[in-house]
Amino acid sequence: MDSQTGAKVDAGSRAGIIDGKAFAAGVRADVARHVARLKSDHGIIPGLAVVLVGTDPASEVYVRNKGIQTREAGMQSFEHKLSETASQDELMALIARLNADPAVHGILVQLPLPRHMDADAVINAIDPAKDVDGFHVLNVGLLGTGQKAMVPCTPLGCLMLLRDRLGDLSGLNAVVIGRSNIVGKPMAQLLLRESCTVTVAHSRTRDLAAVCRGADILVAAVGRPRMIRGDWIKPGATVIDVGINRIAEGDRTRLVGDVDFDSAVGVAGAITPVPGGVGPMTIACLLANTLTACCRANGLAEPEGLTV
Ligand SMILES: NC(=O)C1=CN([C@@H]2O[C@H](COP(=O)(O)OP(=O)(O)OC[C@H]3O[C@@H](n4cnc5c(N)ncnc54)[C@H](OP(=O)(O)O)[C@@H]3O)[C@@H](O)[C@H]2O)C=CC1
Numbered sequence: 001m002d003s004q005t006g007a008k009v010d011a012g013s014r015a016g017i018i019d020g021k022a023f024a025a026g027v028r029a030d031v032a033r034h035v036a037r038l039k040s041d042h043g044i045i046p047g048l049a050v051v052l053v054g055t056d057p058a059s060e061v062y063v064r065n066k067g068i069q070t071r072e073a074g075m076q077s078f079e080h081k082l083s084e085t086a087s088q089d090e091l092m093a094l095i096a097r098l099n100a101d102p103a104v105h106g107i108l109v110q111l112p113l114p115r116h117m118d119a120d121a122v123i124n125a126i127d128p129a130k131d132v133d134g135f136h137v138l139n140v141g142l143l144g145t146g147q148k149a150m151v152p153c154t155p156l157g158c159l160m161l162l163r164d165r166l167g168d169l170s171g172l173n174a175v176v177i178g179r180s181n182i183v184g185k186p187m188a189q190l191l192l193r194e195s196c197t198v199t200v201a202h203s204r205t206r207d208l209a210a211v212c213r214g215a216d217i218l219v220a221a222v223g224r225p226r227m228i229r230g231d232w233i234k235p236g237a238t239v240i241d242v243g244i245n246r247i248a249e250g251d252r253t254r255l256v257g258d259v260d261f262d263s264a265v266g267v268a269g270a271i272t273p274v275p276g277g278v279g280p281m282t283i284a285c286l287l288a289n290t291l292t293a294c295c296r297a298n299g300l301a302e303p304e305g306l307t308v
């Protein structure tokens with residue numbers, strides 16, 4: 001696959017740093033090629049609907065980026081914004097309309113939702129076939145039992161990077177820090193599927209540093225800026241930093257991961273930076289999942305290499 005070749009070339013230029021931005025550009029180019037073919041051969045245009053409730057500035061930036069990249073891939077983007085005070089019934093009615101709309105192949109409801117809404121009920125109202133986040137309980141169950149599912153974008157992106165770097169993952173010790181439904185748990189499921197020996201660590205884990213030192217693959221999805229230090233890392237390990245933390249630096253802010261990059265980069269065999277690591281892969285995989293959902297909806301063969 002071109003995206004893999006592209007990433008390998010780039011990784012070689014800066015040894016040890018995994019260029020998620022370049023790899024994601026390759027994935028998006030693959031998606032765009034398939035989208036163009038769907039259009040020319042079948043007259044079908046994949047469509048992604050993104051729903052944002054409220055006005056969180058970080059979410060607004062993220063939703064705008066998704067819209068831009070969706071259109072760049074040749075797909076249709078439908079953006080729906082509801083006010084912070086919208087009722088759950090209003091959101092449910094919108095989801096029902098999107099479920100019934102044949103031009104919409106993927107639906108993403110940006111999380112977190114305002115506190116007065118029941119996020120589980122909202123997610124489970126999405127047609128599982130259009131659930132491009134892979135958060136619906138049916139997709140969670142399908143993934144957990146090794147059946148064909150929609151796979152959550154962030155863990156899918158992490159797995160693509162790991163496979164590109166390491167090839168066969170079987171038998172490797174993988175430690176995932178974090179057990180959220182959107183990152184930690186599905187990441188653990190995917191690594192188990194790859195025959196890794198998986199440990200899931202969390203806030204009650206005893207001696208996290210010692211647990212991390214056993215990891216050939218370390219995935220950090222904690223939400224604590226620079227918590228994982230270089231001396232927690234097994235020399236040569238592959239480190240995937242999912243964390244996106246905005247911290248103050250002087251009178252400005254910057255993004256840092258959950259891993260202390262400066263102390264980790266000399267110990268790890270390879271590491272993803274923040275920004276430019278997992279984040280761009282998440283959006284690329286969202287587009288890949290939308291394409292996959294569109295192919296399935298139309299009874300067409302799915303592109304290879306874009307899902308597991
Ligand atoms: N790059 C991307 O595309 C994405 C990035 N993110 C980022 O990833 C990070 C994690 O997100 P998400 O999974 O939603 O976060 P959650 O807050 O839902 O989960 C955090 C997890 O980390 C664990 N944890 C918290 N503190 C510690 C600690 N001191 N030691 C060990 N474990 C701890 C928690 O444990 P417990 O369960 O015991 O509370 C929990 O399981 C965030 O920085 C987020 O911004 C998220 C989604 C996509």
Ligand SMILES: Nc1nc(=O)c2c([nH]1)NC[C@@H]1CN(c3ccc(C(=O)N[C@@H](CCC(=O)O)C(=O)O)cc3)C=[N+]21
Nearest residue numbers: 108109110111112133244275276277278279280282283
């Ligand atoms: N239903 C739902 N699905 C999600 O997948 C989802 C969500 N809700 N809520 C929020 C989190 C967070 N998330 C990110 C995706 C991309 C970047 C990303 O592209 N980051 C860039 C930097 C962007 C910047 O500079 O701000 C990078 O790491 O290089 C970040 C974060 C998806 N999430």
